[in-house]
Amino acid sequence: MTETNIIEMTGVEKRFGTFTAVSDLSLSLREGEFFSLLGPSGCGKTTALRMIAGFQEPTDGRVTIDGQDMQGIAANKRPTNMVFQSYAIFPHLDVGDNVAYGLRNRGLKKAEIENRVSEALEMVELGGLQRRRANELSGGQRQRVALARALVMRPKVLLLDEPLSALDKKLREQMQFEMRRLQRNLGITFVMVTHDQYEAMTMSDRIGVMFDGKLVQVDSPETLYAKPCNREVASFIGEMNFLPAQVSARQENSLTVTTTCFENLKIETNPNVRQGYGDILVGIRPEQIEIAAKQPDGYDATFRGDVVNVAFYGENVHYHVRVEGLDRPVSASVPNYFHMVDFREGDSVWLGVQSASVIDLGENEPS
Amino acid sequence: MKLAFGLQTYAFFYLGFLYLPVLFLPLFSFNDGTIVAFPIKGWTLEWYRQLGSQDTLIQALVNSLLVGAVSAMLSTAMGLFAARAYVRYRFRGKRISEGLVMLPLVVPGIIVASSMLVLFISMGLKPSLTAVILGHTFLALPFAVAIMKSAFDDFDVSLEEAALDLGSTVLETFRRVTLPIVAPGIVSSLLVTFTVSFDEFVLAFFLSGNEPTLPVYIWSQIRFPAKLPNTLALGSLLLLASVLLLVIAEFFRRRSSKSLV
Numbered sequence: 001m002t003e004t005n006i007i008e009m010t011g012v013e014k015r016f017g018t019f020t021a022v023s024d025l026s027l028s029l030r031e032g033e034f035f036s037l038l039g040p041s042g043c044g045k046t047t048a049l050r051m052i053a054g055f056q057e058p059t060d061g062r063v064t065i066d067g068q069d070m071q072g073i074a075a076n077k078r079p080t081n082m083v084f085q086s087y088a089i090f091p092h093l094d095v096g097d098n099v100a101y102g103l104r105n106r107g108l109k110k111a112e113i114e115n116r117v118s119e120a121l122e123m124v125e126l127g128g129l130q131r132r133r134a135n136e137l138s139g140g141q142r143q144r145v146a147l148a149r150a151l152v153m154r155p156k157v158l159l160l161d162e163p164l165s166a167l168d169k170k171l172r173e174q175m176q177f178e179m180r181r182l183q184r185n186l187g188i189t190f191v192m193v194t195h196d197q198y199e200a201m202t203m204s205d206r207i208g209v210m211f212d213g214k215l216v217q218v219d220s221p222e223t224l225y226a227k228p229c230n231r232e233v234a235s236f237i238g239e240m241n242f243l244p245a246q247v248s249a250r251q252e253n254s255l256t257v258t259t260t261c262f263e264n265l266k267i268e269t270n271p272n273v274r275q276g277y278g279d280i281l282v283g284i285r286p287e288q289i290e291i292a293a294k295q296p297d298g299y300d301a302t303f304r305g306d307v308v309n310v311a312f313y314g315e316n317v318h319y320h321v322r323v324e325g326l327d328r329p330v331s332a333s334v335p336n337y338f339h340m341v342d343f344r345e346g347d348s349v350w351l352g353v354q355s356a357s358v359i360d361l362g363e364n365e366p367s
Numbered sequence: 368m369k370l371a372f373g374l375q376t377y378a379f380f381y382l383g384f385l386y387l388p389v390l391f392l393p394l395f396s397f398n399d400g401t402i403v404a405f406p407i408k409g410w411t412l413e414w415y416r417q418l419g420s421q422d423t424l425i426q427a428l429v430n431s432l433l434v435g436a437v438s439a440m441l442s443t444a445m446g447l448f449a450a451r452a453y454v455r456y457r458f459r460g461k462r463i464s465e466g467l468v469m470l471p472l473v474v475p476g477i478i479v480a481s482s483m484l485v486l487f488i489s490m491g492l493k494p495s496l497t498a499v500i501l502g503h504t505f506l507a508l509p510f511a512v513a514i515m516k517s518a519f520d521d522f523d524v525s526l527e528e529a530a531l532d533l534g535s536t537v538l539e540t541f542r543r544v545t546l547p548i549v550a551p552g553i554v555s556s557l558l559v560t561f562t563v564s565f566d567e568f569v570l571a572f573f574l575s576g577n578e579p580t581l582p583v584y585i586w587s588q589i590r591f592p593a594k595l596p597n598t599l600a601l602g603s604l605l606l607l608a609s610v611l612l613l614v615i616a617e618f619f620r621r622r623s624s625k626s627l628v
């Protein structure tokens with residue numbers, strides 16, 4: 001992956017009347033990366049994507065693509081192509097004509113168009129379906145046609161608006177891998193909008209998390225999961241147990257914290273949060289909590305609780321454990337190694353965590 | 368059960384009251400006699416045969432076809448753009464303008480006709496087919512707008528955006544994507560607006576001057592009892608044509624909403 005930026009957004013804002021859909025968005029996308037904009041529905045992801053595509057002009061700020069300022073450049077003149085949420089397959093054209101649509105605008109020779117269309121259809125595994133009518137396609141096939149129609153243009157950037165949200169679960173997972181493979185092979189920059197955290201994490205090199213029109217954190221999936229920049233991000237991506245904590249000492253790269261569950265535990269500071277002076281919030285991922293009948297050895301902190309709920313997911317088991325002094329039960333998830341559920345509701349258990357699993361989430365703002 | 372039966376009876380009489388008189392028209396057009404009264408004397412196609420040899424009638428038919436075709440095209444073109452704007456955009460005065468477009472449906476024809484006559488004459492436009500075309504375009508516009516609105520209602524905006532995204536200009540997008548997709552709606556609107564114009568009497572009577580359209584011609588012939596069976600035959604043909612056109616129009620309108628799944 002080279003270090004040139006294919007898209008630069010600086011201070012981009014979009015207002016609809018008095019409503020601000022996107023505010024002060026600054027973002028650099030690297031050439032050849034798979035980037036996702038992740039956030040709950042209505043947070044302004046699509047609007048951000050449409051400003052890159054040229055369907056909406058920013059109210060303020062600047063978008064450059066490949067070093068060129070896009071101000072006043074219409075969608076049909078931009079080196080981007082889009083896969084729409086509804087796929088927008090032209091209903092009056094067959095598959096071949098749908099895919100050839102953009103190439104015809106470029107006035108290419110007939111033979112070349114045919115070659116590129118069949119190449120693109122092969123690529124999305126719809127080889128030979130040129131004469132299939134648009135209304136005879138399944139959901140998955142429509143998605144592939146939309147992908148082929150955009151990729152055949154060889155755009156510098158491919159924009160995808162919730163491309164998998166209309167598919168059922170199995171197909172969606174299969175397409176995640178296929179799109180990832182396509183992106184790798186072609187080396188085209190993909191910018192995908194999604195509200196599905198798993199989709200974003202399995203496919204992307206980097207993820208930008210948005211809430212209420214603001215870009216909150218941009219990082220690799222691993223970093224987002226391990227070092228979220230605040231409570232909102234931490235709870236949107238994966239599951240998280242939150243504990244209010246008092247800070248008894250601050251060192252350069254660590255904090256000593258005390259919570260209801262443990263005392264004076266030394267944890268790493270999180271570089272993604274703003275360091276303050278007051279009490280903080282810490283987070284622990286459920287799969288990083290050990291659950292045992294007896295006090296477990298080798299953990300930096302152990303505490304007791306009572307199982308109040310057991311949820312069996314197949315690949316793992318979630319235990320909700322009530323701990324004295326906490327409003328909400330602690331959630332611990334255990335892989336299903338031996339096809340056994342070890343604890344039942346009402347069992348008294350021990351929980352254990354390592355200090356490395358306790359994530360500093362910065363100052364504890366009331367939420 | 369009882370209520371359903373009552374409703375059925377009501378519907379039966381209602382439809383009978385509505386359509387029975389209309390059915391007398393074709394019935395008596397085959398009657399071998401000039402008096403319109405039962406019993407029917409015998410069956411004949413004579414009245415239909417005579418139609419072909421009446422020059423003024425043929426001229427009126429040509430006038431009507433011309434007026435119908437031109438006003439259908441004008442009102443459909445206007446309806447197409449108006450409907451696209453109504454469905455796609457929010458703008459100041461949209462509600463009022465949508466209401467105004469539908470006004471010809473409720474304003475009494477005689478009022479529209481007399482005010483148009485006054486207006487056209489004051490503008491120096493003598494009663495003529497041109498004046499009728501303008502009047503009929505105005506009258507047919509609500510139908511065109513309503514039909515085209517339903518065509519655009521089912522139209523996914525991102526289809527036009529996809530065309531732009533793939534490099535089409537705004538005009539190309541309209542020609543290669545918008546038009547073909549709403550084409551069934553356009554055909555349906557053309558047929559309906561043509562029928563509206565073709566059957567219209569009051570405006571045509573006021574505005575046609577000495578170039579009568581078919582309904583005006585029929586009216587002028589009704590005064591001659593000897594010509595009555597001819598008029599009945601002509602009326603029956605008109606009826607048949609209108610029904611056919613509307614059925615075809617409905618077929619296209621339905622197709623337009625189906626093709627966009």
Ligand SMILES: Nc1ncnc2c1ncn2[C@@H]1O[C@H](COP(=O)(O)OP(=O)(O)O)[C@@H](O)[C@H]1O
Pocket residue numbers: 016021039040041042043044045046047048
């Ligand atoms: N054309 C528009 N006019 C007015 N409000 C809009 C328009 N487009 C989007 N919005 C509003 O902007 C907000 C963000 O929309 P969107 O970008 O589509 O969110 P997301 O894709 O994250 O679900 C929403 O509240 C939406 O109602």
Ligand SMILES: [Mg+2]
Pocket residue numbers: 042045046047162
């Ligand atoms: Mg969206």
